[in-house]
Amino acid sequence: MNYTPTRGWFHHWLDFDLDEVRADLDSVAALGLDHVRVFPLWPLFQPNRTLIRPRAVEQLVALxxxxxxxGLDVAVDGLQGHLSSFDFLPAWTRTWHRRGLFTDPDVTAGQEEYLRTLAGALSGRPNFLGMTVGNEVNQFSDDPHPDPDRITAAQAGRWLERMLAACEEGAPGRFHLHAEYDAVWYRDGHPFTPAQAARLGAATAVHSWVFNGTAQRHGPTGTATEQHAAYLIELSKAWAEDPHRPVWLQEVGAPAPLVPPEGAAEFTEATLAAALDCPGLWGVTWWCSHDVSRELADFPELEYGLGLLTAGRRLKPAGAAVARIAGALRGREHRPPVRSTALALDAGSPRSACAPGGPFFEAWAVLAARGVRPAAVREEDAGDPARLAARGITEVLRVHDVLA
Structure with missing residues (x-):
């Protein structure tokens, strides 16, 4: 689960209560899950560029x-960044001190030191998986953010490499990666690219949210909706140089009302079944552990009910579904068969072709609805027998074959 504290949401770092955290984690562990992804708020941990608060770091280690x-492993996201529609940026990057998040030498040096410090503090913990550079930090680089720090793809790549190197310096050999929201796959001209997502870091992270037009177009129980997470997992492999690169479904949830609350358990089961049918899946981290308390104001309505448990730590039907699936998988090897049929993305296709409503997206969904288990390749790789064989692909279809 992505851990959302029951008392104060991520503002709990202001009034950190280890007993409350322990009670939250008890409710997570009771479901039989094996890891949590946690989110220090960047402005609270590094309120000044040269001040990384020791007490905040100690609290993260205590968590x-x-x-x-x-019995829970921990993955830590560093640069928070952006969570549930709210931005959390330190004052030394905004207004009177406005400097580019990705290009200013002082800002990037401060970010490096912050990530290195968090990773170093956790490096001796056996249950520490590794760092994610930040949560969907790419949204600060482009529209529709109201005040983006615009950069080029080359600048995005250099920034990612520096931040990942800082994580590695702090905790050598751990599972360090970066994570973007789906603009990286779907938005034409977005500076963070599919190649960066699929080649930099220890794994590829995908965040699957069907409020991006998928559920609006295909409904809550459409194949494209229930297999959106699987689609992103497979789409990401088209850009990976390593045919066996792991893919982490790092965020996925059932957003109401596009997924009605009474259908959340069914959506959860279908989503996980499809994702678990993807070879190379490293893991799944559901968003999120607990509902946001109604005592907190101004969240988008869908954010309040995404928990698998209520804010009172009571199990919800979707949470029971996740627990059943986790229990069925526990203690046995899970190795889905290869996906031998691939859909080729036409050379020169814009990223929007892969987005909901785009021809590649819709062709993939048609194949999935027919019971095909489609993989994805780029046209430039479709004629490379060695690359296809490395993934077990024996048949390549084109979009026009499916949608004609």
């Missing part, structure tokens, strides 16, 4: 230790 006591 990790509490998770270990409950």
């Amino acid at each position: 990790a230790d509490a998770a270990a006591e409950r």
Whole structure:
């Protein structure tokens, strides 16, 4: 699960209560899950460029230790960044001190030191998986953000490499990666690219949210909706140089009302079944552990009910579904068969071709609805027998074959 604290949401770092954290983690561990992804708020941990608060770092380590006591591994996102429609940026990057998040030498040096410090503090913990550079930090670089720090693809790549290197310096050999929202796959001209997502870091992270036009177009129980996460997993492999690169479904959830609350468990089961049918899946981290308390104001309505548990730590039907699936998988090897049929993305296709409503997206969904288990390749790789064989692909279809 992505851990959302029950008391104060991520503002809990202001009034950190380890007993409350332990109770939250007890409710997560009771479902039989094996890891949590946690989110320090960047402005609270590094309120000044040269001040990384020791007490905040100690609290993060205490959370990790509490998770270990409950058999839970911990993955940590660094630059928060953006969470549930709110931005959390330190004052030394905004207004009177406005400097580019991705290009200013002082800002990037401060970010490096912050990531290196968090990783270093956790490096000795056996249950520490690794760092994610930040949560969907790419949204700060482009529309529709109201005040983006615009950069080029080359600048995005250099920034990612520097941040990943800082994580590695702090905790050598851990599972360090970066994560973007789906503009990286779907938005034409977006500076963070599919190649960066699929080649930099220890794994490819995908965030699957069907409020992006998928559920609006295909409905809550359409194949494209229930297999959106699987689609992103497979789409990401088209840009990977390593045919066996792991893919982490790092965020996925059931957003109401596009997925009605009474259908959340069914959506959860279908989404996980499809994702688990993808070879090379490293893991799944559901968004999120607990509902946002109605005592907190101004969240988008869908954010309040995404938890698998209520804000009172009561199990919801979707949470029961996740627990059943986790229990069925526990203790046995899960190795889905290869996907031998691939859909080729036409050379020169814009990223929007892969977005909901785009020809590649819709052709993939048609194949999935027919019971085909489609993989994805780029046209430039479709004629390379060695690359296809490395993934077990024996048949390549084109969009016009499917949609004609």
